[in-house]
Amino acid sequence: MxxxxxxxxxxxxxxxxxxxxxxxxxxxxxxxxxxxxxxxxxxxxxxxxxxxxxxxxxxxxxxxxxxxxxxxxxxxxxxxxxxxxxxxxxxxxxxxxxxxxxxxxxxxxxxxxxxxxxxxxxxxxxxxxxxxxxxxxxxxxxxxxxxxxxxxxxxxxxxxxxxxxxxxxxxxxxxxxxxxxxxxxxxxxxxxxxxxxxxxxxxxxxxxPIDAIGLGLLVAWVGSLQLMLDKGKELDWFHSGQIVALAVVAVVGFALFLAWELTEKHPVVDLSLFRRRNFWSGALATSVGYGLFFGNVVILPLWLQQFMGYTATSAGMVLAPVGLFAIVLSPVVGLTVGRVDPRIYATLSFVVFAIVVGMRARFTTQTDFETIMIPTLIQGIAMAFFFIPLVTITLSGLPPDRIPAASGLSNFARITAGAMGTSISTTLWENRAALHHAQLAEAVNPASPAANATLSMFGSAGFSPEQALAQINRLADQQSFMLATADLFYASAVLFVLLIPIIWIAKPAKGGAGSDAAAGAH
Structure with a gap:
């Protein structure tokens, strides 16, 4: 591959x-x-x-x-x-x-x-x-x-x-x-x-020879699934005939793809690799972990710029420190992964990822720049212990002639998961924000002392009743997306922890082929 x-x-x-x-x-x-x-x-x-x-x-x-x-x-x-x-x-x-x-x-x-x-x-x-x-x-x-x-x-x-x-x-x-x-x-x-x-x-x-039919089926089901995820919210999901059609193409295309690749002499994807416990557990942990990571990396700058008043530059500065610990620790991980059980390193990575998104889940609309940056700095530790150990697990025990196919398949799964993680995260983010906004709006009524006091405050400041309600709506938007962001971070923390048992399904990996191909995981 x-x-x-x-x-x-x-x-x-x-x-x-x-x-x-x-x-x-x-x-x-x-x-x-x-x-x-x-x-x-x-x-x-x-x-x-x-x-x-x-x-x-x-x-x-x-x-x-x-x-x-x-x-x-x-x-x-x-x-x-x-x-x-x-x-x-x-x-x-x-x-x-x-x-x-x-x-x-x-x-x-x-x-x-x-x-x-x-x-x-x-x-x-x-x-x-x-x-x-x-x-x-x-x-x-x-x-x-x-x-x-x-x-x-x-x-x-x-x-x-x-x-x-x-x-x-x-x-x-x-x-x-x-x-x-x-x-x-x-x-x-x-x-x-x-x-x-x-x-x-x-x-x-x-x-x-090239497996043209297998490649065509691959493009059909992956493309349909991604389009369904990207356009789902815009078209009201399965109330739309287009979304239903995309779902059918994705499911049928995937089924035909599996059937074809398992019988093809020169498959574009070597699915027989999934018979190996280390390969499927390592590839699954890598893909889901990367999808969670990438989804959070997209949501954070969107929230900072749309609802916290950050410029694109300042949002980029919040994300920049992630590489500091990663650059320092990655060579250490690469040199020692042959002597230390990579499952321990991967477990450390997911624990740190869970801590980082857990810290972000506690952000509020008053959280300052330095506090937002701290979890990003710590996240570099998780990144250093993520790629190399997980690739070592995924490729361990494979003969040299199967490593290129295994590395390619795990890369395909990881990259696809990253793209889908982006779509799923943004969809859930907006859905949760809409739910929180509806709940907050229920509190704005004539019987609410807090709502009346806020309207009076805006009125005394010279706002018309319509302008005052618009300001309250803007505040509700900011709070609802803050709550939605926290929901996603909490859910991500739980999922990172749940990935740890999957790593330990794998047999102990002993460096070798996996560490040689570790760079291919990026």
Whole structure:
């Protein structure tokens, strides 16, 4: 499902030396950084994008989910395309098409066009991350493979930190299209350096069969499910014929996909991996955990900007500290995961995640900037102990020839869960806010002393009765979304704790293949 085995590639091609290795590492890291950055850079810019293009913030989340779904669907094609066109040519095509689609995103005149270009951007980005890992490993001697992957992992941790901060600054000080335009010079420079160094290190190509029917069914059920989740609230869920049709396509498509893939000689997704206890428990914990994490990362800046008066820059600053502990602790986790039971590390991650969202659930409309930032700082600890141990569990015990397929399948599940987590979180957020608003509105009646006192206060300040009621409604909106945000955070804390037993279903994992492929989890 993904690129060829990184170890095999490294063994087949002599390592680079001197300045070529340094420049190659920088170029590959820059391309990876650009790719991962785009998974989070739009988060804090959603209110600005939505307002500029005339849609609701909930509809604006399609900018995130379209990228994630298309990226997940592209992952299974990486192995096929690598063998058909070669690692270097495919990587170059991925980078250059990513640059083109980024420019198109910045030029999009409306939300429909932007979503289409974001989907294209996510799709062409599919091969970039696994191939950057493979090319980087081929650049280093086997003894320094750990160093190469540590540097690669740090890049993928810094990018999500910089995304909200950079996106917020650009949105406030320039304009939101530039969150996409900045990819153009970075991508062109990375492509130029990569081609100059790696063009003579191309891998052999051969014609291989592709499971076109399996891929088509995959696109059908994943796309239908995501559309159903994204448009459900807007169309009043199953009262809409369109939503019912999407649900039917998703269910039937998924059933046909399972039946086809289990009998196909060259399946696009190797479902037989789910027979392995460590694989399904690790992949399930990773996917649900990542979906919860990503959903919360989208909701927090939306709440801060819409109801707490934060600018895009200040909302990005709240999210930025998440990488501090992650960058410091990740190399330690990578070096020790072979000696410490990774289930212990993963348990620590989910406990810290639960504590963090539990702290956020206690926020109020009076909570200050520093208090909001503290849980984000602590969350970096959870991130450091999340990816590497869970991938070690997921891939442990697998023969080397099955690791690429297993890594690709777990990546597909994780990326899809992240996109769905965004849709589900925003839908639940608005539903809970509507419920709380209705409950608060019941208290505003002629028999309520508090309501009468508030109306009198606004009246004495010169507000008309209609203006006074509008002010009360605005306060009710702020409080209802605050309560809805707390509901989501509390529910997330419970779910993080419930994921811990799933980790312990797995057998003890002993480093090895899993730690080698850990970077692929990002």
């Amino acid at each position: 993904s690129a060829s085995d990184p170890k095999a590639a490294a063994a087949a091609i002599a390592p680079l030396e001197g300045s070529a290795r340094v420049l190659g590492t920088i170029a590959l890291s820059a391309a990876t950084f650009m790719n991962v950055l785009d998974t989070s850079i739009a988060n804090v810019s959603l209110p600005a994008i939505s307002g500029d293009l005339g849609v609701s913030p909930t509809q604006g989340t399609w900018v995130i989910t379209s990228f994630g779904v298309a990226n997940a669907i592209a992952v299974p094609l990486t192995g096929f395309l690598t063998q058909r066109f070669g690692q270097v040519r495919l990587f170059m095509a991925s980078v250059l098409l990513f640059v083109l689609s980024s420019w198109l995103c910045g030029m999009a005149p409306n939300m429909t066009t932007l979503i289409a270009f974001r989907a294209l951007q996510g799709f062409v980005a599919g091969p970039m991350i696994p191939l950057s890992q493979t090319l980087l490993l081929s650049s280093y001697p086997r003894a320094k493979a750990g160093l190469a992957m540590a540097m690669w992992s740090i890049t993928t941790l810094v990018a999500p930190v910089m995304g909200p901060l950079l996106g917020g600054w650009i949105t406030d000080n320039i304009s939101w299209p530039w969150i996409f335009f900045i990819n153009v010079p970075v991508g062109l420079l990375a492509a130029t350096v990569t081609w100059s160094i790696y063009r003579k290190r191309e891998t052999a190509t051969r014609k291989v």
